[in-house]
Amino acid sequence: SLLLLWLAIAKKFEPLLLLPIGFGGLLSNIPEAGMALTALESLLAHHDAGQLAVIAAKLNCAPDVHAIKEALALALPSVQSQMENLAVDMGYTPGVLALFYKVAIGSGVAPLVIFMGVGAMTDFGPLLANPRTLLLGAAAQFGIFATVLGALTLNYFGLISFTLPQAAAIGIIGGADGPTAIYLSGKLAPELLGAIAVAAYSYMALVPLIQPPIMKALTTETERKIRMVQLRTVSKREKILFPVVLLLLVALLLPDAAPLLGMFCFGNLMRESGVVERLSDTVQNGLINIVTIFLGLSVGAKLVADKFLQPQTLGILLLGVIAFGIGTAAGVLMAKLMNLCSKNKINPLIGSAGVSAVPMAARVSNKVGLESDPQNFLLMHAMGPNVAGVIGSAIAAGVMLKYVLAM
Template sequence: MFELIKQFWAGTGFANLFTLTQLELFGFNVNLPGNLIMICIACTFLYLAIKKGYEPYLLIPIAFGMLLVNLPLAGLMDHPVGDQNGGLLYYLYQGTNLGIYPPLIFLCIGAGTDFGPLIANPRSLLLGAAAQFGIFFTFLGAIILNTSGIVDFSGAEAASIAIIGGADGPTALYLTSKLAPHLLGPIAIAAYSYMALVPIIQPPIMKALTTEEERKVKMQQLRPVSKTEKILFPIVVSIFTILLLPSSAALIGMLMLGNLFKESGVVPKLTETASNSLLYIVTIALGITVGAKANAVAFLNTKTLMILFLGLAAFSVGTATGILFGKIMYKTSGGKINPLIGAAGVSAVPMAARVVQKEGQKYNPSNFLLMHAMGPNVAGVIGSAVAAGLLLMFFS
């Protein structure tokens, strides 16, 4: 009887919960209860998502996937061996691994996005492009860390880390799945964490780089955009962008197809399905499998800590360059453009635009910057996809 109890206990996750895992941190090998640490991190993310409301639609499935994969002996990410099937999350993960889920997310985003503010003010495309500077700044930073011997980053890994600066989770996942799938867990956590922290990260940068006079600028109402313009936009952008950069086809193509569903007005059921049901289904599958890549060995190491640091730098620099370019446009327009809208150039849609609206109204209660900020915001989505295509072309 005692032997049966002993065998039962040995087969439970409890018996293995405190098993030490050898981890590499800053050149040192340390033995830590990796599973237990990761379970605590997962529970912290769940708290932030549920209690604090930080990106709950994404953070809850990601955190729960992280929790499940770190419960000992569950085997949810086990690879198939011979006739034995793999774990449930292993098969769901193939949609991420094969680059299927992120373009589907782009399809859904396109179906729910109004490109009207960008069409009405094409100059906002420049603000979206300026905010992508954070991507290339961080790429250089990762290369410098590699050449200095601090952390060993390959060019493909540096490119995957840099894309965090676009503040676009699906783009980061798509590029990482192609170039550095072993970094998918930490890059996803960094990308979505910083997206959730937009209301905390951006306002101090916005205040530091603009004057009170600039923040008070009230912009003129945007011109009406015709239905014909809205229909032609996704078609023209797809043709031009994909011919220029074929490696961006999956993301740009799906984004513009979703938008064409919306603007054509003749397929309301496809628009409704893509912008609602399909979006949530793919988000669940994407989130839980991305979290499932964050096991102790993959997450608790020097590279992950550097990824978190570089991701924050990428996001901050992207915000700053968007604002600085907004200041240039403020000067060249004779004070008619509020430079705060440059902060929305990072493609965290629509969170960054909402932050701009909130900050603008602090200094001028009659100010309404939301629609003006949506121009660079949706331009940032296109910009991050183009940047990903560029990096993919050079490092795949």
């Protein structure tokens, strides 16, 4: 927790999230305070033999804390909820951070509201002006699915134990999209949420360090100097229609992606319609800032030492950086592949912006391009795949939810 606070304050690494996450972790680890404990966890920490016996009888297990925790881990959500209510009836109350978590993340509300704010701050213009860049955003999502396979491989060889839902939640780190990572891990693997959120936001802050070596290794000096044609002007009508058409197409084909993409498109429609400027301004500023505070503190509730300091955490951090690397490489290689069958060349550097770290990845593409040609400005071109990456990560999350929860 202190390390996260130091990174946020001294190094300015994603301070808007890492500072509340770090402080939430600090609060959750205060001995005897129990601020991050649910009512049931408070009961288990109290070690009252009679109360443990009642819980154990309901779960049909031995009346000791370890056996009860194992039984709860295997129990259905409805049974877990029943045990939580039983603990409340016995006089135990959840800590304030546990309540924040239940309302903000357990319900899925906070990541969705933040996605709405991101939508209100997003300009689809560069993507609409050059629709081909949608393929770059799609290619960069390869890092997500490659990481799922990596997590399952670690489990197969007995190195670190990951279930399929946990592997899917870890994989979404490769999308470089914090709200999506929190939303998906909250649904599939809440026990890993703290580590996944910390990894996602830490690596998003490290994009300027992680991406350039990969970009330079996969491109030649000549490719980095490619100048792209000027983007066309996108009409107001196109910008208004796009979020509506996008939502209808994706929601009909993949309903599980509708919550994330729906909030994103709604936020963007408020921005582009021009008729609800007060709402758009509130979503972009006040609302997203308030929700970010509670989201960060809620994630901090999952940084309790006995849950966070596990071998799985190290595996998540390792897989996270690999996911970023694969996503970056896939975007660059897709751009090179598209150049083989295209008259209007794409600078491969903008392929790395396909990861949805907006706008950091686009800025990195622009910066690396300027190093090779000081007059080659790629920022607006890179925003196309950058925005496509946001859409891609939301769709990838929908795919995970649809198929993993069905198993």
